[in-house]
Amino acid sequence: METLNALPVWSQWLIGFFILLGSVFAFIGSLGLALLPDFFTRLHAPTKNTTLGIGGIVIASIIATSVQGSVTLSELLIAIFLFLTAPISAHIMAKAALHTELKMFSRTRDYRQKGDAYEHEKAD
Amino acid sequence: MLGTILQIAFLLFSLSILMNLWRLVKGPDLPDRILALDTIYINSLALLLLLGMFQNTQTYFEAALLIAMFGFVGTIAAGKFLLRGDLIE
Numbered sequence: 001m002e003t004l005n006a007l008p009v010w011s012q013w014l015i016g017f018f019i020l021l022g023s024v025f026a027f028i029g030s031l032g033l034a035l036l037p038d039f040f041t042r043l044h045a046p047t048k049n050t051t052l053g054i055g056g057i058v059i060a061s062i063i064a065t066s067v068q069g070s071v072t073l074s075e076l077l078i079a080i081f082l083f084l085t086a087p088i089s090a091h092i093m094a095k096a097a098l099h100t101e102l103k104m105f106s107r108t109r110d111y112r113q114k115g116d117a118y119e120h121e122k123a124d
Numbered sequence: 125m126l127g128t129i130l131q132i133a134f135l136l137f138s139l140s141i142l143m144n145l146w147r148l149v150k151g152p153d154l155p156d157r158i159l160a161l162d163t164i165y166i167n168s169l170a171l172l173l174l175l176g177m178f179q180n181t182q183t184y185f186e187a188a189l190l191i192a193m194f195g196f197v198g199t200i201a202a203g204k205f206l207l208r209g210d211l212i213e
Contacts, residue, residue, distance in 0.1 A: 003180045004126045016129040019174070023133035026167060030140035033163055034147050039155055042147075046163040049140075057133075057170045064177050074185060078169070078192055085196040089162060092203035097155040099207050 004064065011067045015060045022056025029053060038105040039097050043090060050086040055079055130178055137174065141167045158202045165195035 007015075025048050032045025058079040065072050141164060148160035169188045176184035205211055 012126050019133045023136040026140050027136040030143045034143040049166050057173050061173050061177050081192050089199040096203045096206035
């Protein structure tokens with residue numbers, strides 16, 4: 001903790017900004033996971049958690065280690081890995097939810113059903 | 125200044141993990157629980173990175189990387205099990 005307070009002031013502002021950005025976005029993502037009405041709306045909330053939350057924390061950690069000495073980019077490995085794998089796991093979970101036929105929120109438009117859901121068919 | 129910001133970040137991430145645990149217990153379906161577990165491992169990974177910054181060590185970096193890899197494998201395995209009813213066909 002003392003070494004962090006001995007850093008230059010501009011880097012302290014940068015690190016604090018990125019830490020606050022990441023933690024606030026992670027909090028918003030988890031709030032969406034807890035409060036949104038059905039699974040398909042809940043699925044899109046934790047995406048903010050991975051990209052912006054982890055991204056902000058990783059950038060802050062890179063700045064904090066790089067200012068003290070040589071530039072280290074090893075934390076970027078975590079960010080790149082998560083950015084690669086988050087869409088894959090979200091896709092698998094959405095396919096599993098469609099497969100188990102979960103109930104949708106009443107305002108979700110279900111494209112598997114014919115009828116009024118297709119607006120372009122009504123047009124012609 | 126950074127000490128206060130780090131404490132605020134610890135508080136926010138802990139509250140996030142508590143909300144994810146509530147979603148994990150409440151359900152109501154299996155994909156919700158998989159999604160809650162996925163979010164829990166991402167939040168705990170961020171907590172580990174913050175702890176590494178707080179104590180000014182590089183020790184927790186490998187643990188965070190391992191949590192990222194095994195969490196992804198676990199999520200894919202649970203999702204594939206829901207999709208197929210089997211992992212290795």
